[in-house]
Amino acid sequence: MVLETLRSPSSAATSTVAASWCRSAFAHGLTPDDVPLRDRLDQAALSAARAEHETMLQVAAPILDNIYRSVGRSGCAVILSDAKGVILEQRSGDGDVAAFTAAGLVEGAIWSEAEQGTNGIGTCLFEGKPVVIHRDQHFASRNVDMSCMDAPVHDPQGRLAGALDISSCRDDHGPAMAEMMAALVRDAALKIERDYFCRHYAGRRIILLSDDAATGSALLAVDRDDLVVGASRAARVRLRLTDDALSKPHPLSQLLGEDVRPSFDDADRTVLRQALAQAGGNASRAARLLGIGRATLYRRLARAGLSS
Template identity: 45%
Template sequence: MAPQACLPGQDIAERRDALGRVMDIAAPKLDRLFELVGSSGCGVVLTDCDGVVVDHRFSDADQTVFEGWGLGLGAVWSEATEGTNGIGTCITEERAVTIHRNEHFMARNTAMSCIDAPIFGSDGQLIAALDVSSARADQTQAINGMIAEMVSQIARTVEADNFRATYAQARIVVADHVDASSSMLLAVDADDVVVGATRGARKAYGLEAQGALSPRAASDLFGRGDGPVGFEKAERAAVVRALVRANNNVSVAARDLAVSRATLYRRMKRLGLSE
């Protein structure tokens, strides 16, 4: 049986650099996840999109065991090198998976339960996988299920925080969708154009699965295009904003819009706005 593949330190550093701010975003979340599962004989692992371990959290008592099983930095857990396994299968199928002990392909991996969730970048491409591996012989499927929910939640949080950082100058809209298994965020610019979407939102709204998005008006995407259009729509929005800021005081709103009170009343009537 071939030994576990492991990359040298320079390759690990390059892969960590390639992930960029995702490493910084993920680090405190790995700490938090390890606080929740570390005392029960679990380790927390972050890999890149090729299944290479770029960060991990192990207890002092378990570190030798996990590293002996090939979960040290630079270890390669792609399906091509290790067959069916939590990390590699998660990456290949681009979905959350749990590979419990004997479900692993390689006999040397059957002592572990591996629970994984994918992390997608702001362009919709898979960039990392989050893994919790357990060395406990008595770990049950029920416990695996509870850990799996935590792993998926942390992965979604990393993905969402990275997306928000990527589109820091845009308005972030949480998509109204029943699928809670993915982060559902869209980035909308000052012109009401959707400029970015998470993997889950892309799928929910039928957008490009990966890469740049074709320009789309947010109102069209959300199915809220009825009513005023063009300049009338922009004028209505401006009047509504002025009234909201003025706490519905028409005199104050008129002053802010640099029009007379009578003019504002006429515009409100034409736009179908009541005082």
């Protein structure tokens, strides 16, 4: 099937898989029966790669564990790679270790499309979107015993950070099972992105704009002055934000399209309401919190249209 597709000059336009087969052959110079042996990082290089992605790995660990609890008994491995296709984390059962090791699905192995041809991790990273590469959809002949379901993971700046993968070496896992696993891996990848963003902007206020099954949580990070200092990939897509647009802080209201001009009165009103709330509505205590007298507090309340 791979060779037939490569003989057709228009085949790349028919599907993601066909386009990947064409890249594997014509751009990467690979042939299905002669893909070079898989490279694998030595321990020092793997440790350096893991250190570079330490925060992502910390955030992802409980999510990987949770996925593995769901799919591990069915003979699947759960894998997280970096954006270069290097496997940073892997979960598999004791009875399946030999099969996954023989397939090269081990920590430190490099599964970029350029190295291995069409495969779940590499093709997901190239396309930047979820993919399912089921058995003979792999480019390399030696990989056709595997099924791989992948989804991209983006960092807090919206950049591609890696791929989350569920792989199976069992021949009783058909396309229907693959689609179920694909839905699971997509959801988990979006959870990693969400938690990664929140960890990165810990200490900032996080604003949830929306949740979308395809793009994930649209999140904004704002400072104490309501200036936006970060946006998740989903928020960037929703609000059409670029790195240039976010290079300087913007008022939250401005990014949300609200025509609100800065006002000292609004600032006073916010401070007064916060003081009253913290004081439980007691004007005397609120005045002490603000370091002003009661008479001054009442004048400011009246000017802001508030009452104690």
